[in-house]
Amino acid sequence: xxxxxxxxxxxxxxxxxxxxxxxxxxxxxxxxxxxxxxxxxxxxxxxxxxxxxxxxxxxxxxxxxxxxxxxxxxxxxxxxxxxxxxxxxxxxxxxxxxxxxxxxxxxxxxxxxxxxxxxxxxxxxxxxxxxxxxxxxxxxxxxxxxxxxxxxxxxxxxxxxxxxxxxxxxxxxxxxxxxxxxxxxxxxxxxxxxxxxxxxxxxxxxxxxxxxxxxxxxxxxxxxxxxxxxxxxxxxxxxxxxxxxxxxxxxxxxxxxxxxxxxxxxxxxxxxxxxxxxxxxxxxxxxxxxxxxxxxxxxxxxxxxxxxxxxxxxxxxxxxxxxxxxxxxxxxxxxxxxxxxxxxxxxxxxxxxxxxxxxxxxxxxxxxxxxxxxxxxxxxxxxxxxxxxxxxxxxxxxxxxxxxxxxxxxxxxxxxxxxxxxxxxxxxxxxxxxxxxxxxxxxxxxxxxxxxxxxxxxxxxxxxxxxxxxxxxxxxxxxxxxx
Amino acid sequence: xxxxxxxxxxxxxxxxxxxxxxxxxxxxxxxxxxxxxxxxxxxxxxxxxxxxxxxxxxxxxxxxxxxxxxxxxxxxxxxxxxxxxxxxxxxxxxxxxxxxxxxxxxxxxxxxxxxxxxxxxxxxxxxxxxxxxxxxxxxxxxxxxxxxxxxxxxxxxxxxxxxxxxxxxxxxxxxxxxxxxxxx
Numbered sequence: 001x002x003x004x005x006x007x008x009x010x011x012x013x014x015x016x017x018x019x020x021x022x023x024x025x026x027x028x029x030x031x032x033x034x035x036x037x038x039x040x041x042x043x044x045x046x047x048x049x050x051x052x053x054x055x056x057x058x059x060x061x062x063x064x065x066x067x068x069x070x071x072x073x074x075x076x077x078x079x080x081x082x083x084x085x086x087x088x089x090x091x092x093x094x095x096x097x098x099x100x101x102x103x104x105x106x107x108x109x110x111x112x113x114x115x116x117x118x119x120x121x122x123x124x125x126x127x128x129x130x131x132x133x134x135x136x137x138x139x140x141x142x143x144x145x146x147x148x149x150x151x152x153x154x155x156x157x158x159x160x161x162x163x164x165x166x167x168x169x170x171x172x173x174x175x176x177x178x179x180x181x182x183x184x185x186x187x188x189x190x191x192x193x194x195x196x197x198x199x200x201x202x203x204x205x206x207x208x209x210x211x212x213x214x215x216x217x218x219x220x221x222x223x224x225x226x227x228x229x230x231x232x233x234x235x236x237x238x239x240x241x242x243x244x245x246x247x248x249x250x251x252x253x254x255x256x257x258x259x260x261x262x263x264x265x266x267x268x269x270x271x272x273x274x275x276x277x278x279x280x281x282x283x284x285x286x287x288x289x290x291x292x293x294x295x296x297x298x299x300x301x302x303x304x305x306x307x308x309x310x311x312x313x314x315x316x317x318x319x320x321x322x323x324x325x326x327x328x329x330x331x332x333x334x335x336x337x338x339x340x341x342x343x344x345x346x347x348x349x350x351x352x353x354x355x356x357x358x359x360x361x362x363x364x365x366x367x368x369x370x371x372x373x374x375x376x377x378x379x380x381x382x383x384x385x386x387x388x389x390x391x392x393x394x395x396x397x398x399x400x401x402x403x404x405x406x407x408x409x410x411x412x413x414x415x416x417x418x419x420x421x422x423x424x425x426x427x428x429x430x431x432x433x434x435x436x437x438x439x440x441x442x443x444x445x446x447x448x449x450x451x452x453x454x455x456x457x458x459x460x461x462x463x464x465x466x467x468x469x470x471x472x473x474x475x476x477x478x479x480x481x482x483x
Numbered sequence: 484x485x486x487x488x489x490x491x492x493x494x495x496x497x498x499x500x501x502x503x504x505x506x507x508x509x510x511x512x513x514x515x516x517x518x519x520x521x522x523x524x525x526x527x528x529x530x531x532x533x534x535x536x537x538x539x540x541x542x543x544x545x546x547x548x549x550x551x552x553x554x555x556x557x558x559x560x561x562x563x564x565x566x567x568x569x570x571x572x573x574x575x576x577x578x579x580x581x582x583x584x585x586x587x588x589x590x591x592x593x594x595x596x597x598x599x600x601x602x603x604x605x606x607x608x609x610x611x612x613x614x615x616x617x618x619x620x621x622x623x624x625x626x627x628x629x630x631x632x633x634x635x636x637x638x639x640x641x642x643x644x645x646x647x648x649x650x651x652x653x654x655x656x657x658x659x660x661x662x663x664x665x666x667x
Contacts, residue, residue, distance in 0.1 A: 046626030171562060180562045189584040196588040200595040207599050214624040230617055234603055237613045238521040238623035240529050242606030247525050248538035249602030256595045267584055471524035479498040480626035
């Protein structure tokens with residue numbers, strides 16, 4: 001090649017415009033040629049990628065990491081205290097009770113499962129669509145999926161009330177009758193959906209990690225560290241004969257994870273939709289839940305990536321172009337969610353059902369109208385700021401919107417669960433629903449668990465998929481010195 | 484294909500994927516069979532250059548998926564119809580539409596986890612004896628694209644093979660002869 005690569009001069013976010021680079025006079029017949037902007041800025045070499053990403057697993061954590069970890073651990077401790085009290089005293093200390101038997105625990109469960117969905121979407125669906133920008137964020141998004149599923153898994157179990165009978169949820173041969181789960185129940189489907197989702201996400205994540213664990217091994221100097229990462233990488237050498245099967249399997253896993261992620265939140269929505277409660281009994285629920293899950297999950301990815309690219313100095317890998325792409329997904333899914341809210345109202349009116357009409361009028365104008373206002377404002381209106389390119393490319397706007405979206409999405413589930421139950425068919429059984437201090441401790445504590453796991457992850461494993469990032473770099477810029 | 488074990492061979496390094504592709508074509512054309520390209524990331528077109536066929540792993544995925552479907556249906560049929568039938572408003576005990584979600588989940592579970600295990604195992608089985616990763620730094624997980632010709636190759640001859648790899652334009656060409664687990 002005679003002309004130097006246009007990527008060798010793109011050094012940081014300031015040099016990125018979000019538009020293609022025009023190479024004047026380099027196209028066919030002397031015309032112009034447009035190329036995409038580089039996914040990695042700073043004219044990085046392959047070895048720089050190893051250094052920038054793996055170094056965080058090799059050195060003593062920074063002060064910023066310790067501060068974050070201490071706060072996360074304090075919240076995790078709060079979760080421990082709240083759960084111990086809950087198991088010792090009983091369900092009377094938390095809000096779920098008649099008439100709102102499905103209170104905060106199911107709200108938190110649906111919220112956390114939704115967060116997890118963006119990780120699978122980024123790693124599987126964007127892989128199938130050949131979206132190369134996913135390489136910078138897929139590893140941490142998949143880790144986010146795993147930890148979100150771990151947080152979600154707590155809530156159905158503690159919602160049982162008697163957690164020591166949790167093994168009754170799985171169909172294992174037993175001497176109690178025999179007593180089996182009822183496979184006609186959406187709740188039994190949920191057990192299979194969530195456990196399959198957790199296991200498949202873990203497999204997908206670990207398979208993706210194998211080449212990078214070998215990179216960490218080959219950088220290691222201490223023999224124990226080398227041996228440990230060699231064992232974890234299953235002796236990966238980079239052999240193309242192994243890559244051949246690896247790539248086939250990775251494609252298959254993506255193709256399996258894609259329908260899986262849609263099925264999981266569909267089945268979660270069946271928990272509601274297969275009941276006969278007004279406000280729940282709707283055919284729109286599966287797509288509505290799946291879109292909401294992707295929406296909230298992408299918001300959480302933006303929150304995490306904004307912090308990660310700053311704390312770990314990864315702005316050359318997670319560039320403003322990546323953040324803008326995620327902002328576009330937020331805007332699209334935000335509008336779909338808003339469309340679903342409006343469709344629900346149309347159907348409540350069009351169905352002619354008095355109960356359905358009452359529930360929806362009550363959601364907006366009743367005592368919990370404030371929750372509906374937060375939900376609609378944060379989810380349907382706030383993301384409209386992303387119509388403007390300048391705002392899509394402003395990290396502060398992105399960060400604030402992503403947090404507002406997650407608050408809005410928590411309240412979406414609150415609105416769905418609480419406002420359908422607190423005033424049902426029989427006015428004499430109407431009641432109220434107020435979170436107790438233990439509900440708050442468990443909700444905030446679950447964030448402690450999530451962030452503790454995430455901070456440990458970025459400390460011991462490469463937080464960006466090193467081998468995949470190398471695969472999208474321009475070799476003419478990134479090649480090593482020849483000796 | 485299964486290969487005898489040895490950790491002896493010749494390796495040479497390239498800096499960019501395109502050079503490695505040409506080297507793979509030439510090595511394949513020269514009649515070497517026990518050779519491998521070690522790369523930091525999968526290089527597009529390398530399978531063709533090395534004369535490798537498509538992976539057979541996806542066929543097993545189909546078998547595993549079918550097995551998952553059968554396992555799920557058999558479990559629910561046994562439990563809901565034979566072992567403990569329950570009467571829900573006189574509806575049939577074999578409520579197959581209600582069994583579909585779990586059947587789908589178990590199909591995905593069996594297929595996904597089985598595929599991952601088989602692909603890792605196949606990657607070991609179909610690989611020529613490798614330079615032992617704990618002893619030799621090939622650079623292939625970092626920034627080098629490495630051609631590796633194993634001593635188990637029928638055409639292998641230390642002097643000739645060394646000269647051949649040098650003729651490919653590789654850097655850092657050397658003969659590896661380490662005692663170590665060749666499949667590690």
